[in-house]
Amino acid sequence: QVQLVESGGGVVQPGRSLRLSCAASGFTFSSYGMHWVRQAPGKGLEWVAVISYDGNNKYYEDSMKGRFTISRDNSKNTLYLQMNSLRAEDTAVYYCAKDLGILSLGKDYWGQGTLVTVSS
Amino acid sequence: DIQMTQSPSSVSASVGDRVTITCRASQGIRNWLAWYQQKPGKAPNLLIFAASNLQSGVPSRFSGSGSGTDFTLTISSLQPEDSATYYCQGTNSFPLTFAGGTKVEIK
Numbered sequence: 001q002v003q004l005v006e007s008g009g010g011v012v013q014p015g016r017s018l019r020l021s022c023a024a025s026g027f028t029f030s031s032y033g034m035h036w037v038r039q040a041p042g043k044g045l046e047w048v049a050v051i052s053y054d055g056n057n058k059y060y061e062d063s064m065k066g067r068f069t070i071s072r073d074n075s076k077n078t079l080y081l082q083m084n085s086l087r088a089e090d091t092a093v094y095y096c097a098k099d100l101g102i103l104s105l106g107k108d109y110w111g112q113g114t115l116v117t118v119s120s
Numbered sequence: 121d122i123q124m125t126q127s128p129s130s131v132s133a134s135v136g137d138r139v140t141i142t143c144r145a146s147q148g149i150r151n152w153l154a155w156y157q158q159k160p161g162k163a164p165n166l167l168i169f170a171a172s173n174l175q176s177g178v179p180s181r182f183s184g185s186g187s188g189t190d191f192t193l194t195i196s197s198l199q200p201e202d203s204a205t206y207y208c209q210g211t212n213s214f215p216l217t218f219a220g221g222t223k224v225e226i227k
Contacts, residue, residue, distance in 0.1 A: 037164075045156070045164060045207050045218040059214035062121065095163055104211045106154035106169030113163060 002026040002109045004096050009114030012086055022079040022096030022111055030054070030074035033099035035107055036081045038092035038116075048094070049081065053102040086118045122147050122210055124219035132225045139195040141222045143208035148188045152212035155184055155193045158221075159204045168193065169211070200226055 008020040022034070036048035049060045049070040058070050069082040079096050093115050097107035123146040133139050143153065151171035156164040166175045168184035171191055181196045195202055203226050209218045 044205075044221045045158070045209075047209065047216045047218060050214075050216065059216075061215045097163075100166075100169060104214075104216060106166050106175070106211060107156075107164070108166045108169075108175060110163035110165075 002098065004098060004109055004111035006094065006096050006111045006114035009094065009116045011117045011119060013120050014087060014118055016086055017082070017084045018086060018116060020081040020083070020094055020114060020116070024077045024079065024098070027098065029077040031102070033101060033103040034072060034079045035097045035099060036070060037095045037097055037107070039095070040089075040092040046092070050099070050104055051079070057103060083116070088118050090116060091118050092116060121215055122149060122213045122217060124208055124210055124217045126208055126219035126222050128222060129220065130223040130225065132227050133198050134227045135198055135200060137198045139198050139224060141193045141206055143186075143191040143193070143219055145189045145210055147213070149210045149212060151187050152210055153184075153186070153191050154209050154211050156207045156209070157204045158207065164207065195224075198224070198226065
């Protein structure tokens with residue numbers, strides 16, 4: 001069965017960095033696009049970034065472009081999100097999600113989420 | 121960037137009612153649209169992809185329609201377990217924006 005397990009969340013001071021990981025299992029990781037989606041407390045869903053199945057194509061939400069970097073290691077079945085220059089407004093639960101296709105068709109499996117709190 | 125808007129923001133209906141949620145894109149996105157259901161404290165669940173394709177395992181009372189800029193999610197006979205927030209999202213034009221969501225409550 002498909003499993004996505006995020007890790008790396010926690011409390012971090014404004015301006016610092018954090019790297020999230022998402023360990024995937026139960027499917028051929030290298031065949032699917034992967035996303036990060038976040039949700040601030042009590043708010044709606046916010047798409048963060050997507051990476052194509054082979055890692056060659058990456059797209060970001062405008063407010064995160066230049067600060068966040070999505071990457072993947074297909075040999076380790078792992079997705080990453082490097083977050084730099086963190087702000088209070090980046091506080092959210094971060095979900096990784098598998099796409100139905102090679103880039104973006106719909107997110108059919110989601111992890112349980114990892115909470116990132118940016119606070120001094 | 122393409123903006124996505126949903127209406128209504130909330131709806132209260134009785135078990136067995138037909139519920140319709142609309143989603144509008146600021147530019148045409150053909151049929152590149154997905155619908156998600158999210159229950160409190162849980163990750164979202166994909167209901168519909170490519171505007172009208174029912175995701176495997178999703179009850180047939182859910183259906184999607186539309187193309188271009190206007191889309192609809194319909195729950196044909198509302199069930200207690202359908203109490204949740206529903207989101208649409210365009211899937212082909214980056215950045216991929218979620219609409220603000222529609223909270224469905226059971227009367």
